[in-house]
Each structure stands twice: as C-alpha cells, then as structure tokens.
Amino acid sequence: MQFESGILVLVFLILALFIGALTRHALKNTQIPYTVALLVIGICIGLAQRGEVFDGEMQMVGDTLTLVADIDPHLFLFLFLPTLIFESAFAMEVHLFRRMFTQIAILAVPGLMLAIWLTAELLHLGVPEHWQWSWAMCLMFGALISATDPVAVVALLKEVSSRKRLETLIEGESLLNDGTAIVFFSLFYVWVLASSGGEGAMMASPWQAVGQFAGVVLVGLAIGLVLGGLCIMWIDRVFNDPMIEITLTIAAAYSAFFISESFHVSGVVAVVTLALVLASVGRTRISPEVAGFLHHFWEMMAHIANTCIFLLVGILVAIRVPLDDLQAWQTLGILYVGIMLIRAISITVFTPLLSRIGVGITFEKASVLCWGGLRGAVSLALALTVAASEAIPKEVSDRMLFLCAGIVVLTILINGGTMGMLLKFLRLDSLPPAKQATVDKANQQVANTLQTMLPNMMDSPFLKGADWQQVKAQVKLGAMAQSDAATPIDKDDLNTAFLRRLLETERKHYWTQFEQGTLGKRATNLLVEAVELALDGEPCIGQRDTLFATWQVPGWLERLRGSAWLERALLRLYFERLVVGYDVARGFIQAQEALESHIDTLSPNTQIAAQVRQQVEDNIAQTIARINDLQETFPDIVQALQSQAATRLLLNRERAVINEQLKLAVLDKPEASRLLESVEKRMAALQKVSIFRQTEAAQLDQQIPWLRGVTHTTREQISSCQERGIYDAGQTLIRQGKPLNKLGVIYRGSVREVGASQAVVRGPGEALGVTALLTGTSTLDYLAETPCEVMWFPLDKLKSLMQDDPALMRILCQQLAQG
Numbered sequence: 001m002q003f004e005s006g007i008l009v010l011v012f013l014i015l016a017l018f019i020g021a022l023t024r025h026a027l028k029n030t031q032i033p034y035t036v037a038l039l040v041i042g043i044c045i046g047l048a049q050r051g052e053v054f055d056g057e058m059q060m061v062g063d064t065l066t067l068v069a070d071i072d073p074h075l076f077l078f079l080f081l082p083t084l085i086f087e088s089a090f091a092m093e094v095h096l097f098r099r100m101f102t103q104i105a106i107l108a109v110p111g112l113m114l115a116i117w118l119t120a121e122l123l124h125l126g127v128p129e130h131w132q133w134s135w136a137m138c139l140m141f142g143a144l145i146s147a148t149d150p151v152a153v154v155a156l157l158k159e160v161s162s163r164k165r166l167e168t169l170i171e172g173e174s175l176l177n178d179g180t181a182i183v184f185f186s187l188f189y190v191w192v193l194a195s196s197g198g199e200g201a202m203m204a205s206p207w208q209a210v211g212q213f214a215g216v217v218l219v220g221l222a223i224g225l226v227l228g229g230l231c232i233m234w235i236d237r238v239f240n241d242p243m244i245e246i247t248l249t250i251a252a253a254y255s256a257f258f259i260s261e262s263f264h265v266s267g268v269v270a271v272v273t274l275a276l277v278l279a280s281v282g283r284t285r286i287s288p289e290v291a292g293f294l295h296h297f298w299e300m301m302a303h304i305a306n307t308c309i310f311l312l313v314g315i316l317v318a319i320r321v322p323l324d325d326l327q328a329w330q331t332l333g334i335l336y337v338g339i340m341l342i343r344a345i346s347i348t349v350f351t352p353l354l355s356r357i358g359v360g361i362t363f364e365k366a367s368v369l370c371w372g373g374l375r376g377a378v379s380l381a382l383a384l385t386v387a388a389s390e391a392i393p394k395e396v397s398d399r400m401l402f403l404c405a406g407i408v409v410l411t412i413l414i415n416g417g418t419m420g421m422l423l424k425f426l427r428l429d430s431l432p433p434a435k436q437a438t439v440d441k442a443n444q445q446v447a448n449t450l451q452t453m454l455p456n457m458m459d460s461p462f463l464k465g466a467d468w469q470q471v472k473a474q475v476k477l478g479a480m481a482q483s484d485a486a487t488p489i490d491k492d493d494l495n496t497a498f499l500r501r502l503l504e505t506e507r508k509h510y511w512t513q514f515e516q517g518t519l520g521k522r523a524t525n526l527l528v529e530a531v532e533l534a535l536d537g538e539p540c541i542g543q544r545d546t547l548f549a550t551w552q553v554p555g556w557l558e559r560l561r562g563s564a565w566l567e568r569a570l571l572r573l574y575f576e577r578l579v580v581g582y583d584v585a586r587g588f589i590q591a592q593e594a595l596e597s598h599i600d601t602l603s604p605n606t607q608i609a610a611q612v613r614q615q616v617e618d619n620i621a622q623t624i625a626r627i628n629d630l631q632e633t634f635p636d637i638v639q640a641l642q643s644q645a646a647t648r649l650l651l652n653r654e655r656a657v658i659n660e661q662l663k664l665a666v667l668d669k670p671e672a673s674r675l676l677e678s679v680e681k682r683m684a685a686l687q688k689v690s691i692f693r694q695t696e697a698a699q700l701d702q703q704i705p706w707l708r709g710v711t712h713t714t715r716e717q718i719s720s721c722q723e724r725g726i727y728d729a730g731q732t733l734i735r736q737g738k739p740l741n742k743l744g745v746i747y748r749g750s751v752r753e754v755g756a757s758q759a760v761v762r763g764p765g766e767a768l769g770v771t772a773l774l775t776g777t778s779t780l781d782y783l784a785e786t787p788c789e790v791m792w793f794p795l796d797k798l799k800s801l802m803q804d805d806p807a808l809m810r811i812l813c814q815q816l817a818q819g
Contacts, residue, residue, distance in 0.1 A: 042314015073384035089275030108176030149376025179268030220266035224273025542615035749788025
C-alpha cells in the first residue's frame, strides 16, 4: 500500500514523539543525556532500515524512514533552526549575555576562524591524495564542521549544577558561531563552485569576503531589531491574550530567519537578535499572565525539535552514509582527534584575553568549553547541502557527508556521554561551596518549619496512629537539617554568595510585583537593571545611585529649554520621569522590606547581617525622604499614582477571586469568562490612563491668586500663552544678568532668590523675574529649593495685555514694588 509523503511525515512525527517520551521516562534518575540516547536509538533504527527489517508488514515505517533520510537540507534548516535558536536566546539571562558578549564574540568569530583554518590545514595534509580535495573544499568542510551544538552539555549543566555564567558562555558561543559558520560556509561554497566551473559562481577577494561577512551580519542584526521592535509594539497593544502573543513570537522567529535567508544574510543573527530584544525590552511588554506560559511553550517547541533532530540525525547517518570505505574510517578517526586538539588550541590561544575580560575564565571552565564542543544539526544540514549539489562530484560530497556525520555522532556519543564524568572530575557537578552554604541555610529553614508542624500533626485525631519514625525517615527531616561543613569556606566567598542570593531574591520580588500588577513596565525594567548591575560587579545592597538618577532628566535635555515648541515635550518627559520615579521608589521600598525577612535566614554571620540590615534601612530611609519631597511638591501627581495603584490591586484581586471560584465550580466557565473579560477590559483601560493628562489641567485662579482681579478675557489670553516647566532641587531656573523674555509664577514647590542681599525663598503663587518687565534681564539668580513647577508667560504678551487691562497693569506694578 502506497502512502503520500505528507502522511509519512506525520507518521515520523508520531513515532518520534512516542520514542522521545519513552526515552525521557526511561532516563529518569540517570546521568545519560537525553540527546545522546536519542541519537543511539536513531542509529539503531537506521541500521534496521538498512538491513530491510521494516519490509513487508511494516512497509509504512520503512517508507517513512526512507523519506526522512532524503530530507531537503534547506527544509532541515528552515524547520528546526529558528525554534532552537530562538528558544536558546530567549531563555538566556540577557544581562549576563551583555556582560559576556566580548568573550562570546571572541570565541564565535576569531576563535571559529582559527578553528576553520586549522581544520582545513589538517584536511589538506591528512586526507588521502586520491580524494583530490582542493584547498577550497578543505576550507568549506572546515567551516561546516566547526559550528558547535552543545545542547547535551548545557542540559547536563542545568541538571547537575547551577552555573549560569558557564551555561551562558557555552550557549552564547554556539548561537553566534552557528551564524559565523554558515556565513563562512557560504563564502567557501561559492569558491568551490567557482573552482569547479559552476555557473554564475565567482570567487571573492579577501577584502570582498570581509565586506560580505560584515554586511551579512549587520543586515541580519538590523532585520532582527526591526522585527523585534514591531513585535514589541504589537504585543504592547495586546492585553493578556496568550494566543495572540505566543503566535506573534512564532511568526516573528520564523519570519526573521526566512527574510534574512531570502536576502542572503545571516538568519541566525536575526533570530538571536529578535529573541534578545524580546527577552530584554519585550519582557515587560508581554502580559505577566502570559510570560510563564510563553517560556514553557518555547521549551516544549525546543524539546520536540531536539527529539526530531537527534532521531533524524541518527536515522540519516545510518541510512545514507557509506560504511564500507576503510580509508574513510581511518580519516574519520584522525579528524576526530584533530578536531578535539584544534578546539583546545583555539580556546587556549584566546584564554589570556578571555581571562581578563567579561567574567573571566578558569582552567576548569576552559576544559568544559574544549570538551563540550559537540557538533550537531547545523553541521549536518550544511553537509547535506553539499551532498545535494550537482556541481560537486558525488564521490566528494559522499565522503564529506560521511566525515561530518561521523564527527557529529562521535562528539555526541563520546564527548556528550562523558561530560558528566568530566564535570565530576573538575568538581563542576555541584554548586560552588559558598553558594551551597546559602542553599543549606535555606534548607535548614525548611527543616525548622516542618519540625514546628510535627507536634500539631501528631496531636491530630486523624493522624495519631501514624508511624512517625517512618514518616520522618521518608520525609528525610534529619538529612534536611544537616549541611556539609567538612569543606572550609572562605569568609569573603560566603559573604559574596549571601549578597548575591539577596540580590536575586530582590530581583524576583520585582517580577512578582509586575506580575501582580503593582509595578509598571518601565519601573520594573529600571529596578531589575539596577539589581543586575549590582550582580554583575561586586554585589552590594546599598548605593543604588542609578535608581535615584531616574528622578532626574538628563542634563543634555536641559539645553532644549527656551525652544517653545519643545517645552511641552520636555514637560511631558518630566512628568513621565516623576511618575516612573515614584513607581520605582514604591517598588524599591517594598522589595527592601521583603529583603529584611531573609537576612537572618540566609546570613553566614552576624557581622554581615548587621551591615546588610543597615544598608537596607538606609535605602528605605533615603527613598522615603524622596517620596515625601515629591508628595509635598506634587500632591496631585502622588494622589493620581496612588489611586491608580489601588485600582490595579483591587482589579487583580477581583480577577484572582473569580479564578478561585471557577476552580471550586462556584462559577461555570462561560460565566467566569464573561466576568474575567470585564475585569481585563478595565485593567487594559487603566494602562492607557495618562497621569500627565490627569494633572495637566488646572484653574488659573488657583495657580495665580493675584490674577483674580483681572478680566475674564485677560485670564483666558494669559492661560493660552502659558508654558510650564518642572525643575529638580538645586537646578538653576534663571541666571543673574542673563536676557529674560518671560515672567515666571511658581505653581508648586519653592524657589530661592539669590542676589546681593539676603537670599529669599518664594513659594506657590509668587512671581519670578518681574524686573525683566523693565530691564529685559534677570537681576537675581533663581534656584529650585525643592522640586518645583513654574509657569512662564511671554513678556511681550503681558505688556500688550497691560495696555488693554488697567487691572493687570496695577497688579504687575505691585509685584514690581514688592520684588
């Protein structure tokens, strides 16, 4: 019975998922990497197909395996690569990637270039002469085989230890060197075609090659940035709709790769850039309720992709690769050993530089990098591209496919299979001792909590008959309370681990506030960035100067003052700064108060606990003082912010109660959906409320009491020409002797007049620079005593109105006399 290819593809997918689930279940509580096991299973299945095991009754399975073994290499790349790249980049800690970017870039570009050249030299000297591999072919193969795919290594690191920096370095290098390898492969592939007389193929000069490489990377970067920006703008307009938000990320990831490859630029760089944009700037644009679901969805996508890829690689290798060429097997052995040595050389050459930049690198981590240079899907897809080319002799392409497939299998089986032993030998299979000590402290707290529960449980009439010795043994209360104190730990290391743990707790608290709707998007970004800045360097709980800088407008923007058409934009920026500053301060205080409850639990000694507690108290006091200044000067802004926060809290609670009632079946799903839709509409509307517009309008009579005597027409004309400005404490409003073409009136806050005589502090409703009506210059310096808001009125307009309204003339003359 014959089946269409679409049905056979579906059969393969079903079989792959069943095999993946069985394999994962069988590997529970073992150290065997999942991908290594899948590869072995794939090879076994492929060998069975090669031995015609699936003929007859299982013809459908045989036809399926034959079909997938002939997969188009471009389909292989376009189908699986965007998913794997996006998930890896999206799951990375962006602040660590930024900090380690120079190290990653060195390994992924000059490190890869060195590996390509050394591999080409090895091939040029090592392959049998009758193979007739040209220098161009050696370079092309060096490019395709140098792309690393350490999925098994990273998965193992995540399982056995929490070493984020090493994971980021390995995974970041893999992401970037995939793109670099594909670019160089394309350049050398054209060279091979040109050498073979391929139609339309021309060999580029070295300078052209450099230009092409830069163009391919930069255009790919631009495509990723543009698509990331568009995706964020769209998601920002969606409120809590997982179907739309997740669908957009899928479409954006595949679009970035497809568009880039269509323009012959780096699709890998485009997808990495897109993922990093969404993981950093876009993290607060994605609805909090969707964020966790989105990460789990992409983890599932990557799991399915890896399951299919490693089964497919095993099947493809076993079916397509010629196995009867003894010289090819000898060359494969030499090449495997040579590639491992080349990997070690390329890392060793750059180790002096890598150890001095970024987060540095130790011998142990360099060893993991060397041994963890596995090859995978990208190398095989590029080798399949060569095998599919009619311009390259079939004998050459078959040998390249054999060598590539052999290296992929050997690195995954040998390197991936023994990585656990290497990590154990290098003592990287567990947490660093100082970090483990903080975990032990937390574990002790858990044990204490359980111990306090035991007396009440033992008195319960429903539990009195329990064998409590057996219960304690099964729960492992005794083991939970023990910690490994055999290894001496440096006091400074303990203190650093303690501070880092507190900072990570603080960062998590900000994300919790954001998810609960009590912290805005921009404030969350600023607070998280401040914590990550403290984590990147020497960890410190105090001195968060970067946070307090958010209350101030950058100095270069102050030079825009005086341009009437920019004043309103500058005013809006000040309002936004104040709003974000207040949100930052409130979220910061809540996080600091939460930290206080963890100090005694996690601190390694009383001295560091006292220091940290004092720093937390100073942080709170400093922030409260800032909030009080803001409340005194801008009470309406604070009131609007507090009202908005209170509304957000109540709406979040309303939604939580509805969901609880749905779980308890008090409400049916259709009823709960209608109620939830109503709540979320109000939450979405609340996000669009502008504090600037809420507080912008005010009655002129309230702002300037001494103008109440002028006519209604005059007040309207004065109101229509007013400009407003907000100033930070200590900022200069007007300098003595400078030309002045406007009169100021304090709306909120206080301003200090500084001149020849004693300084005078003026408050709301009082005028500034009145003498400019006569002289056109300022006779005093005016400094903001507190954060303040001032209204400015053009002097030429006032002079014109004074001629039409005697009351305004009289009032301003009185102001001159008082000034």
